[in-house]
Amino acid sequence: MKMPVASEPPEPRPSANPRFWRIVRNVLLIVLGTxxxxxxxxxxxxxxxxxxxxxxxxxxxxxxxxxxxxxxxxxxxxxxxxxxxxxxxxxxxxxxxxxxxxxxxxxxxxxxxxxxxxxxxxxxxxxxxxxxxxxxxxxxxxxxxxxxxxxxxxxxxxxxxxxxxxxxxxxxxxxxxxMPLRANLTIDPIAATDTRIGKAVGVSGDGTFRTTPFRLSARLLSPDASISGAENRLQARAWAANSVIDVSGTLPALTEFEGVPLNVAAQGRDLSDLLAVIDVAIPQTRRYALKARLVKDAQTYRFTGMTGTFGQSDLSGSFTVTNEERLRLDATLATRRLDIIDAAPFIGYNPDVVASKGAVAAAAATGAGPRRILPDAALPVEMMQRFDAGLDWKIAIVRSKNVPVSNIALKLSLDKGRLALSPLTFSMARGDVVSDMIFDTRQRPSAIRYDIRLASTPMGRLLAGYGVAGSGTTGTIRGRIELEGRGDTIHDSLATSSGRIAFVMPQGTLWTQNAQLAELDLGTFVSKMFQGKLKKPIEINCGLLAFTVRGGTATADPILIDTSKNVVTGRGGFSFGTEAVDLAFRADGKKISLFSGQSPVGLVGHFAEPRLDVITPQLVGRAGAGLGLAVLATPAAGLLAFVDPGDAKAAACGPVLAAAKASAQRTTKGKPRNDVGNGSPKKDR
Structure with a gap:
């Protein structure tokens, strides 16, 4: 048997050159030594x-x-x-x-x-x-x-x-x-005010940002290095635009602000003055006090957890300012209670003037003429074209004496000078208002469009402050305002506007109280219209108050209200330009009645001071005719001048409820009506 031959061990691999590693070692030693x-x-x-x-x-x-x-x-x-x-x-x-x-x-x-x-x-x-x-x-x-x-x-x-x-x-x-910006700052150590503070640096100075002067005072507080968890506490205060701004927080390093949460508080006379410093336009405010948490991220400044007040109203939410190619402001806000005076700036009024002197004085302060209430405050066109914005604002309740408003939801978009309030919704007396308003300042003068829709609303609550009894009123009202005009103020845009205004009253009842009010004695107006004390509600079959607007002048087209006993028609109109009102309402009976004046009741004056014109030329003429008959015949014959023959033509409610123009209105027998205002500037009194 042949024995197996043992295998030879493999040859050892040649090791690396020791001289190479010595050279590497020596080079490293020389480098390190050098x-x-x-x-x-x-x-x-x-x-x-x-x-x-x-x-x-x-x-x-x-x-x-x-x-x-x-x-x-x-x-x-x-x-x-x-x-x-x-x-x-x-x-x-x-x-x-x-x-x-x-x-x-x-x-x-x-x-x-x-x-x-x-x-x-x-x-x-x-x-x-x-x-x-x-x-x-x-x-x-x-x-x-x-x-x-x-x-x-x-x-x-x-x-x-x-x-x-x-x-x-x-x-x-x-x-x-x-920008322009000029700043002069002085940095000096300050005395320690806390036993834990070992180093402290004070910064003070002043300057101007654009045209607004400012002052600044700050403290950077650094604790002793021996204290664990070293921190740098910032306390700063600035004065600018009649406001005081406080900033505080803890910095990881003395100059490290990026991504660091800071507490910011601001208070002052008018928030719009402060935001105007960075070219952001908002309506005026009364005194305000706000606080929020600020975090800076590159060119974005985020303010969260904001709470505070302006005037008698509260405000909370968050907003972001982005300063890149164009300045942009985005905000989500909420208000539990908005005082009606604090809402005055939204249409151009100074709220402090409204609070102290009233709407007429506030309008005059904007440049409006005497006896006018539409503000002449110009839109900040130049500023609106320098920044963009987005706003989502919800308001629970508006504190107001006459008009109960709640559940306001406003979405605002500003894009290169085109401002859209769309939609702006709110509830009013259990009715809902939906509106879309466009202010396009890119066109000169600004192109402004108003589209306001009023859903079916109970008149009892809507007009409770103007002499209407809620318990005896079951009538409702709905309507729409569609106007387009040009101008850089609300007054100018309405004074040049064209469009249509229409309010429809379906079947219901209306009961007035003879309540004297400064704005308008509606109770007296209605009682004079129907020549009585109105011991029971008026039964309305259907009604329409509509106006055609051309060049800022609104003319009745038509005014037509059909009740169980009367047909009320109206002529005339009003002007957004002069704010003059000249309307005549006439109530004709459907049945013969005695002691009827049969003459129009006028609503005249101006938006700021409307008044009733009860003693009209027609009534004086009829009184003269009655006196003549009494002299020539018998005193009883004089009463014939005040007899209403009861020939009023009942209205077909279909065109009325459809808010059709006067040319489409018909009697119940299908005949065209010629006794209503048809949009013509001429008024038949």
Whole structure:
């Protein structure tokens, strides 16, 4: 039997060249030794011998003159770079107003070395004594003093991250002609006010933003390093546009604001004045006080958890300001109770004037003529074209004496000067109003469109403040206002408007109270219309109050109300331009009756001061005729002048309920009506 032959062991692989690894080791040792030697030389000498090379290199790279008049140090201690310079100055370019970009009696900093090459500059500590910085953009906003480049556009200023600072007697001057903004700030240490506070820096100054002057005072409070969980507390207050703004919070670093939640509170005379500083237009407000949480994210500023008041109304919600190519404001707001006076600015009134002197005085304050109530306050056209906005606002209740309004929901969109309130909905006396209003300031003058729809609403509650009894009134009313006009004020847009106004009353009852009110004695008006004290409700079959509007003048087209006993017709109209009212209402009986004046009851005057015109020429003429008959015949014959023959033609309710024009109205026998206003400017009294 043949024995197996044992296999030979494999040949060993040749090992790496020992000489190669010795060379690598020696090179690394030389490099490390050189670095250590340089570090050691710099550490021992503090790098003072680099003073003139630093001046030369820095001047060449920045294209500025850089000088150090005193001591100079530049070294690693041990891994952080230490920089110290006394009497340091860096010149500005020739076009700048200030001669130096930066000058300091003494500056000492500990710097993260890699931050000089990558990312944002990071300073572990900064000691600055009597420094002056002049930061400035040129007029074209192309160059600035802090971008060290011989050509090309200036970059936005980015504050380095500073963990700890000790600053004495330092001033910062900033100029941006494009915004325009001028600011002069002074930074100084402040006395500690808390036993836990070890370092504190105060900032104060003033300036102008656009044309608005402001003042600023701030404190940066840093606790002792020995306290665990070090923090930097910010407390700042600014005064501008008759407002006071407070900002507070905790910063991870003295100059670290990005993504940091800050508490913001503002209070003042008028919020619209404050927002106008950043070119945001809102209606005027009475005194306001608001607070919110602010977080900055690049060019976006988010305000959340907002609560507060304006006038006698509350406000809560959130809003965002984005400052990119165009300034944009987006807000979601809620109000539990809105005082009607605080709502006055929405149509151009000053709420303080409304509260103290009334609507007529408020209209006059906008430039409106005497006896006018439509405001002449101009839309902020230029400002509306400089920013965009989106708003979703819900209001639970409006406090008002005469008109019960609730559940308001407003959606607003502003896009390059085109303002849309669409939809604007609310409930009024258990009825709903839906409206769409467009204010297009891109057209000159502004093109304005109003479309307001009133759903079926109980008249008892709607007119309760004007002499109508809710318990005896079952009638309802619905309507629509469609108008288009041109103008930069509400008055001008209505004074040039064309369209139609129509209110329909289906079958129901109406009962008035003889209540004297300053606005209009509706109870007296209706009782005079029907020549009695109205001991029971008026039974309405159908009714229509409609107007055709041309060039701001509204004329009856038609006014027609059919009741169980009378047919009420009306002629005349009113003017949005002059705000004059000249309407005549006539009630003709369906059955013969005695002692009927049979003459129109006039509604005349102006929007601000409407009045009844009960003694009309027709009534005087009939009284004269009755007196003549009594003289010529018998006193009983004089009564014939006041007999209503009862020949009123009942109205066909179909065209009435369809809000048709006068030309489509018919009697119950199908004949066209010629006794109603037909939209003609001429009025038959």
């Amino acid at each position: 670095i250590f030697a340089v570090w050691l030389v710099l550490f021992i000498t503090k790098g003072r011998f680099l003073k003139h090379p630093f001046e030369s290199l820095a001047s060449s790279l920045s294209d500025r003159e850089v000088k150090v008049g005193g001591d100079f140090q530049l070294y690693f201690a041990p891994l952080r770079m230490k920089f110290l310079a006394e009497q340091l100055s860096v010149s500005n370019p020739d076009w700048a107003r200030g001669r130096t970009l930066f000058a300091a009696r003494r500056i000492e900093a500990r710097i993260a070395p890699l931050s000089l090459l990558f990312g944002r500059r990071h300073l572990y500590s900064l000691e600055l004594n009597h420094g002056v910085a002049n930061l400035e953009w040129d007029t074209a906003h192309k160059r600035n003093t802090w971008t060290f480049a011989k050509s090309g556009e200036g970059k936005p200023f980015e504050m380095p991250r500073i963990d700890r600072a000790d600053i004495v007697g330092t001033q910062i001057h900033y100029i941006d002609p494009q």
